[in-house]
Amino acid sequence: MIVKVNQLVKRYGDLVAIDHLNFDVKEGEIFGLLGPNGSGKTTTINCLLSLLKYDKGEIELFGKSMTPEAYDLKRNIGIVLQNVAVFDELTVYENIDYFCGLYVSDKAKRKTLVEEAIDFVGLEDYKRFYPKKLSGGLLRRLNIACGIAHQPKLIILDEPTVAVDPQSRNKILEGIQELNRRGATIIYTSHYMEEVEQICTRIMILDKGRVVATGTKEQLKNMISVGEKITVEAYHPTPSQIEAITALPNIIGVENSGNQIVIRSAGGKNNLENVLETLKREQLSYGKIYSELPTLNDVFLEITGKELRD
Amino acid sequence: MPVFKVSMKILKKNIPTFLIYMLVFIMVSVIATRIEVLSGGPENFSDTKINVAVFNETETPLTKSFINSLSEVANIVELEDTEESIQDALYFRAVYMIVRIPSDFGQISEKGEMVPLDVMTIPDAPETIQAQNHINQFLRLLSATKLGYPELSEADLASKVAALASNDTVVHMAEQAKQGIEGDLMPFFFNYMAYSYMYIVIMGVATIMLVFGRKDLKMRNTCSPVTGYSNSLQLLASNGVFALIVWILLLLVSFVMDFRNVFKLNTIYFMINSFIFGLSILGLSFLIGNLVKGKQALSAIAGIVTLSACFISGVFVPQAFLGESVLKVASFFPTYWYVKGNLMIGDLTNFSNGHLSELYSILLIEGGFALAFIMIALVVGKRKSLEKIG
Numbered sequence: 151m152i153v154k155v156n157q158l159v160k161r162y163g164d165l166v167a168i169d170h171l172n173f174d175v176k177e178g179e180i181f182g183l184l185g186p187n188g189s190g191k192t193t194t195i196n197c198l199l200s201l202l203k204y205d206k207g208e209i210e211l212f213g214k215s216m217t218p219e220a221y222d223l224k225r226n227i228g229i230v231l232q233n234v235a236v237f238d239e240l241t242v243y244e245n246i247d248y249f250c251g252l253y254v255s256d257k258a259k260r261k262t263l264v265e266e267a268i269d270f271v272g273l274e275d276y277k278r279f280y281p282k283k284l285s286g287g288l289l290r291r292l293n294i295a296c297g298i299a300h301q302p303k304l305i306i307l308d309e310p311t312v313a314v315d316p317q318s319r320n321k322i323l324e325g326i327q328e329l330n331r332r333g334a335t336i337i338y339t340s341h342y343m344e345e346v347e348q349i350c351t352r353i354m355i356l357d358k359g360r361v362v363a364t365g366t367k368e369q370l371k372n373m374i375s376v377g378e379k380i381t382v383e384a385y386h387p388t389p390s391q392i393e394a395i396t397a398l399p400n401i402i403g404v405e406n407s408g409n410q411i412v413i414r415s416a417g418g419k420n421n422l423e424n425v426l427e428t429l430k431r432e433q434l435s436y437g438k439i440y441s442e443l444p445t446l447n448d449v450f451l452e453i454t455g456k457e458l459r460d
Numbered sequence: 461m462p463v464f465k466v467s468m469k470i471l472k473k474n475i476p477t478f479l480i481y482m483l484v485f486i487m488v489s490v491i492a493t494r495i496e497v498l499s500g501g502p503e504n505f506s507d508t509k510i511n512v513a514v515f516n517e518t519e520t521p522l523t524k525s526f527i528n529s530l531s532e533v534a535n536i537v538e539l540e541d542t543e544e545s546i547q548d549a550l551y552f553r554a555v556y557m558i559v560r561i562p563s564d565f566g567q568i569s570e571k572g573e574m575v576p577l578d579v580m581t582i583p584d585a586p587e588t589i590q591a592q593n594h595i596n597q598f599l600r601l602l603s604a605t606k607l608g609y610p611e612l613s614e615a616d617l618a619s620k621v622a623a624l625a626s627n628d629t630v631v632h633m634a635e636q637a638k639q640g641i642e643g644d645l646m647p648f649f650f651n652y653m654a655y656s657y658m659y660i661v662i663m664g665v666a667t668i669m670l671v672f673g674r675k676d677l678k679m680r681n682t683c684s685p686v687t688g689y690s691n692s693l694q695l696l697a698s699n700g701v702f703a704l705i706v707w708i709l710l711l712l713v714s715f716v717m718d719f720r721n722v723f724k725l726n727t728i729y730f731m732i733n734s735f736i737f738g739l740s741i742l743g744l745s746f747l748i749g750n751l752v753k754g755k756q757a758l759s760a761i762a763g764i765v766t767l768s769a770c771f772i773s774g775v776f777v778p779q780a781f782l783g784e785s786v787l788k789v790a791s792f793f794p795t796y797w798y799v800k801g802n803l804m805i806g807d808l809t810n811f812s813n814g815h816l817s818e819l820y821s822i823l824l825i826e827g828g829f830a831l832a833f834i835m836i837a838l839v840v841g842k843r844k845s846l847e848k849i850g
C-alpha cells in the first residue's frame with residue numbers, strides 16, 4: 151500500500167473540511183479524487199503531505215507514518231500543487247533544476263533528469279523563458295515538470311489542468327498516463343469528471359469532506375440505477391409503439407415529446423439492440439438515434455441529489 | 461546547496477538596484493565626511509566663541525590672568541551690571557554667560573575650600589560647555605598650584621596658573637589642528653558607513669527572504685526532503701556572502717578616500733569593528749526578513765530601522781551631544797557599540813593589550829548581538845514553517 155488514510159478529520163474553525171475520511175492507494179494506480187469546488191480535495195492533499203495539521207486520524211505513506219519531519223518519505227514524492235509554485239526570478243530550466251536539486255544532488259544525473267522533464271512536458275523551446283512570459287497552459291506544464299523531474303515513486307497532482315487550453319490539457323493527461331506506465335503511482339485531483347474518467351484506474355468521489363463513493367468508473371456507474379439513455383428522433387409514434395418499447399427488459403422510462411423519444415434503461419446489456427429491433431418490428435420510421443452511457447455526473451447526481459458542476 | 465545557489469542567483473539579478481543604493485550612499489557618506497572634517501577643523505574655531513560678561517570686583521594679577529585665559533575660548537563683552545540688562549542680554553543671547561569674580565577670589569575660605577566663582581549661563585545651552593570646562597580647568601589648576609607651591613606670591617601664582625592653563629589649551633588645540641590638517645577621514649567614514657551598510661544588507665537579505673517566504677514556494681519547499689534547518693543555514697550562508705561583498709566594497713571606498721591612513725594599525729581595527737558589526741547586521745536583517753512580508757513594508761522598515769538606529773547611536777550626531785537616556789536606548793542596538801568602537805579606534809595611538817581591552821569588550825558585545833539576532837531569527841523561522849499553511 152502506497153497511501154493509507156484512516157479516519158482523517160480536518161476542521162477550519164467550525165467548518166469540517168474533511169469528515170472521517172478513509173481511503174488507500176495501491177502501487178501502480180492512478181487514483182482520482184473527484185469532487186466539486188470546496189469539497190476538500192486540496193485539504194486532503196495538504197494533510198497527506200503534512201503541510202496542514204489535522205485534528206484526527208492517521209496517514210501512512212509507503213507503510214510509514216507521515217510527519218513534517220519524514221524527509222525520507224518526502225524524497226520519494228513528487229508534488230504538483232494547485233497553485234503554481236515557481237520562482238519568477240529563474241528561467242524554465244533553472245526552475246526545474248532547482249526543484250530537482252532539492253532531491254538529486256548529483257549534477258550530471260540532474261542534468262539528464264531536467265532535460266528529460268523538459269522534453270516530457272514539451273517545453274524544449276522555452277528553456278530560457280521566465281515564468282512571466284509563459285501562457286497559462288505552459289506555466290502549468292512547467293509546474294508539473296518541477297514536480298516530477300526527480301522521477302518519484304508517488305506523484306500527487308492537485309488540479310494540474312485548471313485554466314489550461316485543450317491542447318495542453320491533453321498533453322498533460324497523456325503525460326500522466328505515461329508516468330504511470332513508467333511505474334509511478336499517481337494521485338490526481340480534479341473537478342472535471344471527463345478527465346478523471348479518462349485516466350484514473352480508481353476514483354473516489356468527495357462531497358463536503360465526505361466520501362460519496364469509491365471504485366473503478368464501471369463500478370461507480372453500476373452503483374446507480376440509471377443506465378444507458380437512448381434518444382430516438384421519431385415523428386408521432388402511436389401509443390402502441392411506445393408501449394412496445396416500454397415493455398422491453400431493463401427499460402425504466404420512456405418519454406415521448408412528439409418528435410423525440412427518450413428511453414432510459416437501468417443498466418444491463420443489449421438495450422440499444424433491443425430498441426432498434428422493436429422500432430423495425432413496429433415499423434416506426436426514425437431519424438437519428440443516439441445512445442449515452444451514464445456519466446460520473448449521473449452518479450454524483452443520484453447519490454447527492456445535485457450536479458457535480460454548478 | 462540548491463537553496464544557496466538560487467538565492468545567490470536572485471541577488472545577482474538585483475545587482476543594479478544594490479549598485480544604485482551603494483553609489484548614493486557612498487556619495488552621501490563622502491560629502492558628509494568632508495563637511496564634518498572641514499567644519500570640525502581649527503579655522504572655524506573662533507566662530508564657536510561665545511560672548512561672556514565678566515564683573516570683576518577687585519582687580520588683582522590673579523583675576524587679570526583668569527580673564528585673560530577665559531578670553532581664549534570666549535569673547536569678553538561689556539555689560540551694565542543691572543538686573544534688567546543682565547536678564548535682557550541672556551534672554552536675547554547677547555551673552556551666554558555671566559561670571560562674577562568675588563573680591564576674595566583665589567583665597568581659601570574658612571571651610572578649606574576655594575572661594576567659588578558666581579557663574580550664570582543660559583540654561584541648557586550646549587554652546588557654554590567649552591567655556592565652563594575652561595573655567596573649571598582654570599580653577600582646578602589654581603587650587604592644585606596653590607597646594608603644590610604654598611609659598612608663591614599672588615603675582616607668581618597668577619602667571620604660573622595662566623601658563624599652565626594656556627599650555628593646556630594649546631595642546632588641546634594642537635591636537636584638533638593636527639587631525640584637521642592630516643584629513644583623518646577614516647573614523648568619520650566608518651561611522652557613516654554604518655548607515656549604508658545597514659540599509660543595503662537589510663534590503664539584500666530581505667529580498668531573498670521575501671522570495672522564499674512566498675506562500676506557494678514555501679509550501680512547495682516544505683514538501684521537499686531538505687530539512688528546515690538546512691534550508692535556514694543555506695539562506696544564512698547566501699545572506700552572509702552578500703554582507704561580505706558589501707563590506708569589502710565599502711572598505712575599498714574607505715581606502716580610496718583616505719589612502720594615506722590605510723597602512724596605519726588603526727585601519728585593521730576599523731576593519732575588525734565593521735566586520736563584526738556586519739555580522740550583527742546580518743543577524744538583524746535575517747530576523748527582519750523572517751518577520752516582514754511584502755516589498756513595500758520591507759523598504760519602509762529597512763528605512764525606519766536604519767535611520768533611527770543610526771541617529772540615536774551617534775552616526776549623524778556625535779554621541780557626546782546625545783542625551784543620556786537616548787544613549788541608553790541606543791545601547792540596545794549594535795550600531796551604538798559600533799560607533800563607540802570607531803571613536804575609540806580613531807583615538808588609538810597605543811596598541812598594548814591594556815589599551816585595547818575596552819575595545820575588545822565592545823567587539824564582544826557586537827558579536828553577542830549577531831549571535832542573538834541569528835538565534836531569534838532561526839527560532840522565529842522554525843515556528844513559522846510549522847505554522848498552519850492554508
Ligand SMILES: Nc1ncnc2c1ncn2[C@@H]1O[C@H](COP(=O)(O)OP(=O)(O)OP(=O)(O)O)[C@@H](O)[C@H]1O
Nearest residue numbers: 162167185186187188189190191192193194341850
Ligand atoms: N485556510 C482555510 N481557512 C478556512 N477554510 C478553508 C481554508 N482552506 C479551505 N477552506 C475551506 O475548506 C473547504 C475545502 O476546501 P478545499 O480547498 O480543500 O477544496 P477543494 O476541493 O480543493 O476545492 P477547489 O476545487 O476549489 O480547489 C472549503 O469549504 C474551503 O472554503
Ligand SMILES: [Mg+2]
Nearest residue numbers: 191192193232
Ligand atoms: Mg483545491
